[in-house]
Amino acid sequence: MVKPAFPGLMQDVPLTIPTLLEHAAVNHAGTEVVARMLDGSVYRYTYGDMACRVRQAAHAWQRLGIRQGEVVGTLAWNHHWHMECFYSLPGIGAICHTVNPRLFSEQIVYIINHARDRFLLIDQDFVDTVAQLVDQLTSVEQFIILGSAGCVQVPPELGEVLFYDDLIASESTSIDWPELDERAASGLCYTSGTTGHPKGVLYSHRSTVLHSMAIAQPDNLSLSALDTVMPAAPLYHAQSWGLPYGACMVGSKFVLPGRHLDGQHLLELICDEGVTTGCGVPTVWSLVLEYAEQNDLNLGQLERLLIGGTALPTNIRDRLKVRGVAAVQIWGMTETSPMGTIGRVNRLSSAMLPDEKEQLLLKQGRLPYGVQMRVKLPDGSEAPRDGQSAGDLWVKGPWIASGYLHGDGGAMLDADGFFPTGDVGHIDALGFMKITDRSKDVIKSGGEWISSIDIEDIAANHPAVALAAVVAAYHPRWDERPLLFITLNAGASISESDMLAFLEGKIAKWWTPNAVLIIDEMPMTATGKIRKLTLRERYWRHLAADEQSH
Ligand code: ADP
Numbered sequence: 253m254v255k256p257a258f259p260g261l262m263q264d265v266p267l268t269i270p271t272l273l274e275h276a277a278v279n280h281a282g283t284e285v286v287a288r289m290l291d292g293s294v295y296r297y298t299y300g301d302m303a304c305r306v307r308q309a310a311h312a313w314q315r316l317g318i319r320q321g322e323v324v325g326t327l328a329w330n331h332h333w334h335m336e337c338f339y340s341l342p343g344i345g346a347i348c349h350t351v352n353p354r355l356f357s358e359q360i361v362y363i364i365n366h367a368r369d370r371f372l373l374i375d376q377d378f379v380d381t382v383a384q385l386v387d388q389l390t391s392v393e394q395f396i397i398l399g400s401a402g403c404v405q406v407p408p409e410l411g412e413v414l415f416y417d418d419l420i421a422s423e424s425t426s427i428d429w430p431e432l433d434e435r436a437a438s439g440l441c442y443t444s445g446t447t448g449h450p451k452g453v454l455y456s457h458r459s460t461v462l463h464s465m466a467i468a469q470p471d472n473l474s475l476s477a478l479d480t481v482m483p484a485a486p487l488y489h490a491q492s493w494g495l496p497y498g499a500c501m502v503g504s505k506f507v508l509p510g511r512h513l514d515g516q517h518l519l520e521l522i523c524d525e526g527v528t529t530g531c532g533v534p535t536v537w538s539l540v541l542e543y544a545e546q547n548d549l550n551l552g553q554l555e556r557l558l559i560g561g562t563a564l565p566t567n568i569r570d571r572l573k574v575r576g577v578a579a580v581q582i583w584g585m586t587e588t589s590p591m592g593t594i595g596r597v598n599r600l601s602s603a604m605l606p607d608e609k610e611q612l613l614l615k616q617g618r619l620p621y622g623v624q625m626r627v628k629l630p631d632g633s634e635a636p637r638d639g640q641s642a643g644d645l646w647v648k649g650p651w652i653a654s655g656y657l658h659g660d661g662g663a664m665l666d667a668d669g670f671f672p673t674g675d676v677g678h679i680d681a682l683g684f685m686k687i688t689d690r691s692k693d694v695i696k697s698g699g700e701w702i703s704s705i706d707i708e709d710i711a712a713n714h715p716a717v718a719l720a721a722v723v724a725a726y727h728p729r730w731d732e733r734p735l736l737f738i739t740l741n742a743g744a745s746i747s748e749s750d751m752l753a754f755l756e757g758k759i760a761k762w763w764t765p766n767a768v769l770i771i772d773e774m775p776m777t778a779t780g781k782i783r784k785l786t787l788r789e790r791y792w793r794h795l796a797a798d799e800q801s802h
Contacts, residue, residue: 266434267461269342272500274429277303280477280503286525287331288510288517290376294524295332299500302336308423309340309416315423316394318371320345320430323440325369325392326488327353327360327378329511333398333416334487337373338496342438342457343429349440350488353378354778355450361388363442363450367657371396373416376404377511383407434458439491440657443586444777452657453586455491463589463651464497466622472594473529473558473582475502480525480553482507484518484532485561489779490590493531493558493582504529515543523552530554531582533561533780534568535719541571551575558582562781563687563705564595564614567713583616583687585673589651592673593617593625593685600682614709615686616677623649626670627679639680642688642701646670676701693784695724695734702734702763704784710758711736714751716744719774722765723788725795733795736765737787739774746770766795 265271276283281300289295318324324341326348328334334350341348349367351360353375360381364372368391374382375398382395386409395410397403400417438457442450467473475481475495481504483492491497499506507525509518518540521527530537537557544551557572560582569579584590595617597609604612619625627635627643635641648670655664664671676694677687688703689695695702704722711720718739724732740746748768755764775786 266432266457268429268432268434268457269339269438269460269497270429270432272461272464272497273303273306273339273343276500276503280500283477283503283505285332285335285506285508286521287335287508288512288521289331290329290511292512292517294521297332299503302332302339304425305332305420306336306339306343307425307427308420309336310343310427310429311423312419313340313344313346316371316419318344318346320432321347321437323347323349323367323369325349325351325364325367325372326374327351327382328373328375328398328487329377330483330487330492330508331398331510332508333373333375335496335506335508338439338487338491339500342460343427345430345432345436347437347440347454350491352442352444352486352488352778353381355444356778357381357385359450359778361385363452364392365390366449367391367440367442367452370394373398379404379407379410383409386410432457434461441488441490441586444779449660451660453653454657455589455651459589459651460491460494460497461501462622463494463591464501466620466651467494467498467591468502469620471596471598472591472620473498473531473580474556475499475504475529477503479528480505480507482509482518482521482525482527482530484509484513484530484536486779489561490584490586493560493584493590495531513539515539515541519543519549519551522554523549526553528553528555529558530556531558531560534559534565535776535780537568537572538565541568544575545571551577556580560584560590561779563616563709565709565712566614569610569614581613581615581617583685585675587653587671587673588623588647588649591620591651592623592647593619595684598682601684612682612684615680615684617685618683619685622651623647624670625679625685627677635678637679637681637683639684639686640678642676642678644691645673645675645677645685645687647673693723695722696732697727697734697762698730700762704734707734707736707755707759707763707765710755711738711751714746714754716740716746717751719782721774721782721784721787723784723791725766725788726792727766727795727798729798733798734763734765735787735791735794736768737771737774738768739771766798 276299439455556578564581581595584592727733775783
């Protein structure tokens, strides 16, 4: 750190997570936090109540001997218990490690052991899963169940468990938070590890507070005290995109949908609680839209959905638009906290024709203050901002990872401090970035790149198609050629030639997939994205005998 020659005379107040909580407790004490419980009922309390329970939990953690810098795991859905952990653990200087319960067992075991979690906080739903893994969890000494005694039958393998509600009940509701360094670690989240082992991304108090300030801005996620925000992205997926912290900062009403992520339950919460803003991957919102369309329901007071994780499908954007809801695209990754870019018009693009504007907003968006981006061409030079020179995306900023936990992956940053995203894309003259692919999904045909994302979006617009994925298959003449996989909507049918005819004229001829395969089920990742790797591995040799085609 450089020492200033002539320091400013402003107070050096550390940017720490307890400041967010205490701000909400004082200034938004009466604002509601609502959670869908495991049994489907709705629990509601306020930021004031939440702060009391967080302080009680903090005392309990200290009583149990949880130390500063210690990692504590959670395996839980989006509800008030989990939200409280987001504050109580970092508040005492510990690290809240959100483990994704949808991962394969081997990955859950690997992640918990790798992070060296000594305490594991688990939802009633996951006690059986954890019981089966106990023998392999080498670091965990104590399991704590989120609920009170009797809420669940405890498998004997878990030993003497503690119950969160009972543990905190008699603790004091006030606390003197310990003094913390804003650069101390606060949260840990593993990337899904589609290649190799998952890697740990370690957030700090400072990165969290700065990211919260950034997402709240009107040109970004636009959070205000008058909003009701519902994260459908799980708290274990890049910390629900930072919303648990951003909402507290501005005092938005907060709605946690629990494990009930189906269209009906989500829409009920949207309407009953007056949700104005939601966030999540496109598949979640397509469930909500389907339910609303089938039952002729409106979307209540919903104003905007923040959609990311994969490209925003035009068909979801259009269906939302007829219901008066804006789809705002966000691009990012666990390593970027996750806000990297955001799809909102700026002054230059605001003068565009409506059609052009809509096209522009299908790009992943422009950079907020705090994120710098470079597109690097294969020779290492920086690509011009011409909207077509595609290359590897590198990013830099105070809420962007500098490396992975325990040094996994080695030194990540380039000489200028930029982090490699693993995505490929370009930036246009207006500053809008477009992802053409993840580098591992790129299709290289005869030395030229084909964007799987573009073909997928068009294919998914066919009324018969539910999900579409384009992956590379080995081709003896062109190295790689695209294969299009689709799943169909209930009762729908389509032939390969119909699908190819549908694509004709909408994509360059040489991008036309060599085969269209209709499959019953799309393989999905634990974060709700299509697992292209599975398709690629399974169908890599599908065109191996195809010497003459295209
Ligand atoms: P994983 O998908 O491996 O679980 P992340 O959730 O961190 O891990 O995903 C980050 C990746 O998701 C990005 O690198 C990018 O490839 C993809 N992604 C995220 N948002 C978008 C978007 N709006 N458009 C296209 N791809 C996106």
